[in-house]
Amino acid sequence: MxxxxxxxxxxxxxxxxxxxxxxxxxxxxxxxxxxxxxxxxxxxxxxxxxxxxxxxxxxxxxxxxxxxxxxxxxxxxxxxxxxxxxxxxxxxxxxxxxxxxxxxxxxxxxxxxxxxxxxxxxxxxSVGVNVCFKVLADVAKILGEDFDVEIVEAHHKMKKDSPSGTAVRMGEVVANALGRDYNKVANFHREGICGERTHEEIGMQTIRGGDIVGEHTVYFIGMGERVELTHRAHTxxxxxxxxxxxxxxxxxxxxxxxxxxxxxxxx
Missing domain, CATH: 3.40.50.720 (NAD(P)-binding Rossmann-like Domain)
Known part of the structure; x- marks a missing residue:
């Protein structure tokens, strides 16, 4: 025991x-x-x-x-x-x-x-989230440099850190798969005339409110098509x-x- x-x-x-x-x-x-x-x-x-x-x-x-x-x-x-x-x-x-x-x-x-x-x-x-970590690396490698990557996460209003640790890990997994340094390419803030997004950046967006347990979506956005991988925690x-x-x-x-x-x- x-x-x-x-x-x-x-x-x-x-x-x-x-x-x-x-x-x-x-x-x-x-x-x-x-x-x-x-x-x-x-x-x-x-x-x-x-x-x-x-x-x-x-x-x-x-x-x-x-x-x-x-x-x-x-x-x-x-x-x-x-x-x-x-x-x-x-x-x-x-x-x-x-x-x-x-x-x-x-x-x-x-x-x-x-x-x-x-x-x-x-x-x-979560078992599901960790399967997502594994799948994300494969998706990023297959889609390659032709797709822009954006990550959006949502949590309850009492969560203290932002972005979530899960979102950061997702960003790290994608960045590693694409041969990038997450700490250099993560973009946490866009406001005003901020210019066009760079090719290598990974957008990290955060939502806070109510009692959301946890939601994470990674967007792979290409010309004319988009792939989304989402995990939602219900409890x-x-x-x-x-x-x-x-x-x-x-x-x-x-x-x-x-x-x-x-x-x-x-x-």
Missing amino acids: IKIAVCGAAGRMGGRIIAAINETEGVELSGALDRPGHPMVGQDAGYNAGLGAIGVPISDDLNAVVAGCDVLIDFTTPKVSLKNLEVCALHKKAIVIGSTGFTPEERALAAELAREIPAVIAPNM RDMFSRGSVRAAKWVATAKPGVWDMQDVLGLR
């Missing part, structure tokens, strides 16, 4: 992950963590997941929670995730990180911290189920940074 602890256990995503753990064979919830001072600290983690009492209280003691698990699942913020990764490394525990908004420097630090423990770090745990459950699947995989993985392409065997 793989023991899984959940960081952000009092949040919406944390509750769905705990519910997914409860529904999955071969795993059990060993700990639940949230920030010091949160009003739900001390309460049973099952209530936030809609399960009733399950005998696992929400704690604010990171070291104790990590010490008691095999894998920590973390959907928080880059700063918190890096701290959790550091503590997991100290205790030689695996970690699954679904946080988004990492800078290149933070990604490098995560790789450094994960030299001696296995860590799955992915902007999106957060696909992310939570994917994170538990990643936790089962990473529990026996070798040290280093992995992603959902590895978990799903898509490489």
Whole structure:
């Protein structure tokens, strides 16, 4: 039985992950963590997941929670995730990180911290989205230089980072397939007389509003035709189920940074 602890256990995503753990064979919830001072600290983690009492209280003691698990699942913020990764490394525990908004420097630090423990770090745990990542590379290579690329993503109004980590990864996948540097060709802003789009740029557009769970569309726009690849998330459950699947995989993985392409065997 793989023991899984959940960081952000009092949040919406944390509750769905705990519910997914409860529904999955071969795993059990060993700990639940949230920030010091949160009003739900001390309460049973099952209530936030809609399960009733399950005998696992929400704690604010990171070291104790990590010490008691095999894998920590973390959907928080880059700063918190890096701290959790550091503590997991100290205790030689695996970690699954679904946080988004990492800078290149933070990604490098995560790789450094994960030299001696296995860590799955992915902007999106959805099986469908990760199939899209794989397909996008093939589509970009086949369509080649004759098609302009634009990416549009939409999320709920409470999402803090923009563009989404999934949209950034889609841009990186397309750019790599076309032999471009995403950091040089991504265009996040068009306003006024901005001139014609360049041949190599990849437009990144963001929509925020209401309770949209997540939508991503990559447009390949040619002369006289257009190809669109869209993924729409209807609930957060696909992310939570994917994170538990990643936790089962990473529990026996070798040290280093992995992603959902590895978990799903898509490489």
